[in-house]
Amino acid sequence: MLIGRQRELATLGELTRHAAPGTAVIVRGGSGVGKSALLRRVLRRARADGQLVLCATADSLDTPADFGVVHQLLEHVAEEQLDETVQAAIADFQAPYRAAAALTRTGRRVVLGIDDLQWADTASVTWLGRLLRRLDGLRITVVTTMGPEVPSGDEHSIGTLLPLFRHRIWLTPLGDTEVGELAEAVLGTEPEPDFVTACRTATGGIPALLHALLRSIRTHGAAPDADTGADLARYVPAEVGRTLQARLRACGPDAVATAEVAAVLAGSPTPTADLIACAADMPQPAVEDSLHTLTATGLMVRAEGGTAFSCPVLSVAVANEVLPSRRQELHARAARFLIDQGAAWDSVVPHLLNAPLGQEWAIDALLRAADEAMARGDRAAALGCLQRALREPLPDPVRAQALASLGEAELARCVPSAVHSLRRSLDLATAPGEQAAAARSLSAALFTLDRYPEGLDVLEHVSERIRAAGRVDALRLEIDLVYARLSRTSTAASAMPRLMAMDLAEAEGTLVRRPLAALLSLRSIMDGGNPADAVAYAQQAMSGGVCPADDESFVYTAPVLALAAAGRSDLALAHVDATMDAVRAGGSALRSAYLSTLRAGVNYRVGNVAGCEADAHAAVESLRGVGAGPTTSHSVAMWTDALVKQGRTEEAEQLLADHGLMGRLNPHWANDFTALVRGRLRMVQGRAREGLADFLHAGARARTRRMAGPAVLPWRSEAALAHACLGEHEEASALVEEELTLAQAWGIPEVTGVALRARGVITGGSAGAEMLRESIRLLEASTARFSYAQALADCGALVRRNGLPSAAWSVLQQAVSVAKQCGAIAVEAFALEELRAAGYRAESRASRGLEALTRSERRVAKLAAEGMTNKEIAASLFVGLRTVEVHLSKAYHKLGISGRAGLAEALAA
Known part of the structure; x- marks a missing residue:
């Protein structure tokens, strides 16, 4: 308990051994910082040194008893076998100086220790005050401990004592160094830095809480690493909660209720007094009084927007003592209050997620919160709201929409899970628009997993089902179907008749115009097409971006390819960059992979080898992160091509092998490009016959x-x-x-x-x-x-x-x-x-340009650029005029300029 307190311990030891007669010292600090442990250690050492040690501990339950602390101080005097005169003086509580003087006649230094002075009874405080005012000259050292706040209503008792203590020691929370030492002492192994920081943050650096937490971690056999540090709440021992409950009961029933609600609702933002009052069903003034009391005890502190527990462990410990059903009720009340107040959804969601099942208003709120979270790009929050809402007995149409939204949110984390949710949504959907949207999302997820036959079946089946009921929806679905068929060598021929017959007029006045233009831009770069049409269609298609929020689809890959094929890679790059900037904050990993692949493709076209490699690598990693393989993505091939162009052929071959692309290639059209790149690799490796086979x-x-x-x-x-x-x-x-x-x-x-x-x-x-x-x-x-x-x-x-x-x-x-x-x-x-x-021999340094200038040439050129004449430069540098002229002449030649006129610009380049 005294790790990190060596300096304070040494100071107190010096004051109890060698200080001048009549010394008084007070040790202050928040709850659990080790005041009591420090006092016990000092008194134990003083007793071992032969000093007369009398100690007492004030208790809030004993506060009403007159002279309760004084009784404790003097109750062991009889054990010292003092003479009757001394004992008589001590027994007179109204004359503390006589008692103290009598004690010093034993010839021993006397040490009086009082722990938790803030809880002392008024009579004992008065007694101590009288003693401290006349302490000079007596071989007595008084050592007390006290919390950081003066108890309310005691300004004329304890508050008057504080100036009488000549020595004051403040115990502050432990820092990372001391926490690390304590963790190593308790756990028996050196902890990781992240674990140490997490422990200090969770406990506020309070030694008592640290000990309890570390002992619990040791009992559970957890390693002192970052993973454990990220999940410290599970290790908060029940004993901390029970101890806190006892302290809270001493503050009164309102304080208990207030603390429990504050603990259950703890988070960001900090629960306010009116929120706590509503959840606890208490008058707000009573809550505010309780918060004031809890702050005075050190359990809570003033925080931005309200009052919070002084450290997370206290909050968790108190909340753990609240029954689960009560916690759910408190969260439900908090959610209703915040919704009524028009609070931001991100502050409502934590309470909604923990509210009890079966409340209709909560279902609506969860779905609204999910929509808001998706709109701001917080897919994790949306996921939580939707999963919670789906535990309720929802009508089929509502469940279908919730499952569709859940699938969209899951695409950011796990594509296989998204497929499951989207398939359930499609099974429940009844309206043509909902069926079309569900089918498109499901097929896109299946295609990402290289499950093309399944994806095509979904599109074909739903397209037929809704054709009569929803012409526009059926057309939108057909666009993705045609595009998907084109992407497979086995189905491309079947897509051609419909593709060639399509006309932008079919989508006139509808939202389907953009995706149809995207598909037609692809048709424009096929045999018989022309670049002008490709650019025109591509521009129309991407008027809403490459990933339009109202129509996400893989069909928008087509206009990017069309622009590049039409010699407008600059325009394609601008569109992709603009979309990446727009979705960077809240985009899913799948969308990130899609955009990175598109930009890698444009970088490939313009010859930005490093950019192509970086984007393709990012795309592969993003796909891997959501459980999708990149075998049907251009990303691996583009990454490989970039490696080949850098001469890193072994890496290139290994990359293809790692993704199963060195043997038979699947029929997706991304592998048309893979075959080309593999052929380039084999040509560089001197395997021309194999390279030729790949090209063909x-x-x-x-x-x-x-x-x-x-x-x-x-x-x-x-x-x-x-x-x-x-x-x-x-x-x-x-x-x-x-x-x-x-x-x-x-x-x-x-x-x-x-x-x-x-x-x-x-x-x-x-x-x-x-x-x-x-x-x-x-x-x-x-x-x-x-x-x-x-x-x-x-x-x-x-x-x-x-x-x-x-x-x-x-x-x-x-x-x-x-x-x-x-x-x-x-x-x-x-x-x-x-x-x-060819016989060219480059000079050891550049012969032209700024880097070619010697130090002297650069110095002379700089002064000339600043407007100095040759004569002034010569005088400034203590060189001859001819030297300046030679240096300038060489500088002009190396910089490729004819004279002073271009010197400043050349030097700034």
Whole structure:
């Protein structure tokens, strides 16, 4: 109990042994800080030193008895066998000085110890006051303890004593260091820092509470780690509650009721006096008086918005003593009061969740609270409200809607659980709109789990069921159905007739217009489509964002892909970023994975290798976190592609293997791209024949969806390069010519640039170099920076092989620069190797730019930029004028400027 009190113990020991005659010291502090233990230790040491020790403990139950404390002090005097004169003096309670003087005639130092002075009776306080005023010269040390507050009504008794104590010691709660020492002493092992902090917070650093809590933790065999620290409430021992009940009863029945209600309703925000009064069915003034009393005892403290227990353990201990049925009743009253007061739902919900079953008003409140929580993105709160509401006997329509909302909330945590709730919702739904919404949500969850046949069955069955009753709802459901069919090689052909027949006019004046535009943007990048339509449809589709709150659906992936294929990756990125910003605070893990995958795809298109890797990695982790595998997501393939571009081929292969993507690929269209990326990996690994097979497989899959054009998947140019590597030039030329023709027909420069780059590499010689220069020209103005870096590197390499090494330098240097900006380490390394092969030797430091300046050049340039003349600079630096001129000349050259006019701007760059 005295860990962390060594300094106070030493101070008191010194005062009881060596202090001048007539010393009085008071030890103060909150309840449980160790005042009594400290006093007992000091008195025990004084007795061992041969001093005459007389002690007493004041008790609130004994307060009415006159001289109760004095009786305790002197009741053991008879054991000291003092002479009759001394005993007679002591027996005269009206003359405390005579009694004290008589005691000192024994020749021993006298120590009087009084614990809990605040509970002493008035007569004893008066007696002590008289003694303290005449204590000088007597070999007596008085040591008392007292709480932090002067008891109400005692201002003229105990309050008058306080100035008479010349020495005052305040015991404050223990800090983390002392709590850690105490935990190690009790538990026998060194605790984790998080556990220590949790214990200090829970107990307020009060030693008595710490001891009780730690002993309980030891009894339960729990480890002193962060997990235990996060669940300390379960370890609060019953003995603490029983002790507190005894203390509360001493404060009166109103204080007991007030404390119990405050403990049961404890949380954030702190329960106010009017809330406690309503829940306890007590007059508010009585509650306020009780709170004042409890504050005076140190059990409660003033807190923001009200009065709270001084530490969480006290609150838990008191609440544990309240019967469960009583706790439920208190929470119900609190919830009704807060609702009537128009309180925020987040303050009502904790009480609603703990209210008893069978109250109709609570059902409505729980469902309203769930809607509000979902609206602000607090899916955990929504989940709790819905689960609690579903324990009630709800009508089928209400239960169906609650289950649908529960499924949406569960998508943030566990997709398999969401599937269960959404399926139950669909079974109960009767209105066409509700059935369509439930079917779409259920199918999306099933697709996330790669249970495509089940998801398609749900969409098809419900679509047929509601077709006659709800035309708009059926159309909305059909849009997702067509999109889902397109995503499987086995069902894509069956979706084509309906897709080709669809027209935006079908959805005119309805909310279905946006998702239909999203689907039509996909149709626009299929064979026979055109970029202008793709952009127009995509813009209409994403007018509400990529994840519109009123129509979340995987169909909005289509306009992002359409914009990228139409050469507007910048626009696609803007839409995705805006949606991510809008849903960042309260988005589910599944939505986060969806958006991260979309942004990874756009980063892949623009050649931001590091961004692509980061987003794809985040998507994979988010999917894993909700129990969904990413095998039907582009995220793993994009992550792999980013690793390949950085030369991390072993990691790339392991990533594909870890996700089961090195063997037969399932028919989802995400794996069209996976096949392409796997082919790139195998080409880098020198496995050209396997790489070629993957490229051709990607093309065959894409053809089933009529999306074999190079704007979506440039498989032909990749396969042509693989054929060329294998010496199969006729096949290579045929494929690259086909891609170039399709690219030129599509009319987007970056798509044509990619095809020209492959054609130039395959053609070789001066003709090939000219094709590569044209590819560079097209790609330079596009957002496809990785493709631009590739074309530069290939062009420089071909020029070098054509016997013009010095002519290749500038192109290869540019390739290095662009590849570095992209994070394409493999291309950068290739370009650097080609530079060395071309005879280029880079200087040890940069020859151009700010970093190329020496310290002296930078100093001279800075002064010149500030407006100093050459002569002034020379004088300032104590150098010759010629030296300044030389430094400035070199600085101008390295910074690429002609004179002082551009110096300030160049230095600030």
